[in-house]
Amino acid sequence: MTEPPRHSIVASARLLVVKVGSRVLTGEDGLLDPGRLEVLGEQIDSICREGRQVVLVSSGAVAAGMGRIGLGQRPAELAHLQAVAALGQSCLTEAWERALRRHGRHVAQVLLVADDLQHRARYLNIRNTLRALLDYGSIPVINENDTVSVEELRTSFGDNDRLAALVATLLGAPLLVLLSDVAGLHDRHPTEAGATLLTEVPRIDAAIESLARDCPAGLSKGGMASKLAAARIITEAGSHCIIAGGRSPGVLAAICRGDPVGTLFPGRDVAMPAWKRWLGWSADARGTLRIDPGARDAILTGGRSLLAAGIAGLEGSFAAGDVVSLTCGGRPAFARGLVNYPATELSRITGLRTERIADVLGYCPYDEVIHRDNLAVISRD
Numbered sequence: 001m002t003e004p005p006r007h008s009i010v011a012s013a014r015l016l017v018v019k020v021g022s023r024v025l026t027g028e029d030g031l032l033d034p035g036r037l038e039v040l041g042e043q044i045d046s047i048c049r050e051g052r053q054v055v056l057v058s059s060g061a062v063a064a065g066m067g068r069i070g071l072g073q074r075p076a077e078l079a080h081l082q083a084v085a086a087l088g089q090s091c092l093t094e095a096w097e098r099a100l101r102r103h104g105r106h107v108a109q110v111l112l113v114a115d116d117l118q119h120r121a122r123y124l125n126i127r128n129t130l131r132a133l134l135d136y137g138s139i140p141v142i143n144e145n146d147t148v149s150v151e152e153l154r155t156s157f158g159d160n161d162r163l164a165a166l167v168a169t170l171l172g173a174p175l176l177v178l179l180s181d182v183a184g185l186h187d188r189h190p191t192e193a194g195a196t197l198l199t200e201v202p203r204i205d206a207a208i209e210s211l212a213r214d215c216p217a218g219l220s221k222g223g224m225a226s227k228l229a230a231a232r233i234i235t236e237a238g239s240h241c242i243i244a245g246g247r248s249p250g251v252l253a254a255i256c257r258g259d260p261v262g263t264l265f266p267g268r269d270v271a272m273p274a275w276k277r278w279l280g281w282s283a284d285a286r287g288t289l290r291i292d293p294g295a296r297d298a299i300l301t302g303g304r305s306l307l308a309a310g311i312a313g314l315e316g317s318f319a320a321g322d323v324v325s326l327t328c329g330g331r332p333a334f335a336r337g338l339v340n341y342p343a344t345e346l347s348r349i350t351g352l353r354t355e356r357i358a359d360v361l362g363y364c365p366y367d368e369v370i371h372r373d374n375l376a377v378i379s380r381d
Helices: 005-012 034-049 061-069 078-101 114-118 120-135 160-171 224-236 251-257 274-282 293-302 343-349 354-361
Strands: 015-020 053-058 107-112 139-144 175-180 240-245 263-265 285-291 311-315 323-327 335-338 375-377
Touching (some): 005 263, 015 034, 015 160, 034 078, 034 251, 053 078, 053 120, 078 107, 078 139, 107 120, 120 160, 139 160, 160 224, 175 224, 224 263, 240 251, 274 335, 274 375, 293 375, 311 343, 343 354
Parallel strands (some): 015 053, 015 175, 053 139, 107 139, 175 240, 285 323
Antiparallel strands (some): 323 335, 335 375
């Protein structure tokens, strides 16, 4: 008898990235609840005893900082918010350490900003460090370095859901678990009468994204919209995602048994190579190429390289070897890749057939503007 897809997915997942949201870790007073960390710590230990490895992406630094200095309300000003996060980081890490130490395990705090993953050498160093920590039997506890992250300076991930997805792609983890204060994705807002939990979503499209109706309030930066964006990243990369209620008793154990809890987002059949995962989501794009529908179809359905003839226009100032995004028809970027020509030269050969490049530039170092080996598809909508 063939195993159900969910059972086969979780059975083969030896490495899990588990993101725990602020609302899962806090009580009704909005402050960190050590009891909830202990419950989750017990489940994490049980998973590790099965021979699996777990990487935690944990929110809760602001809540921990508020509790430490007796604040009753989340600060609104950026500097004060970052200060409270700095005060809470050590408390959050120590709370996880206490929750896991009783099971003979230790945690390792890892603070990241977006720049850490955008640069290839630092990206690889982080991956090697996390793998070494796992080899030691430690539980990496990852969080954004809120003290120095500034969204306007592009050093911020935006939310820990995206950070968790990027960590999962960095490690090639087959399963990302996003623990939320709701049981998963519903066919309408979960507070509405008759709302039904969707146990599996084969594909994230506009109709699915429209189901995310977030209510901005409280301690959490993310919401269902950010979780769907994270699920889109991980499933396009070829791994799987489950969004589930973090307050449900034994939720992680149930997930690892293959029980139908939460919402499963199965990944694509073929896992994306590590190099393309970095290109697709972590590298910093320096410009944008607007391409025609024919070139887009050739890339999506034929796995072809991008030629100058398929480019309708470009934006940004980039050099050869930089990462650029590909768009078509005014829609969001559907691919990213390493460009072989600088913007100054590419603007002169846009729309030209390959055999005419040498006539315009005086030389033709590459037939392809972006070779398919250096091209990562990030959306097929």
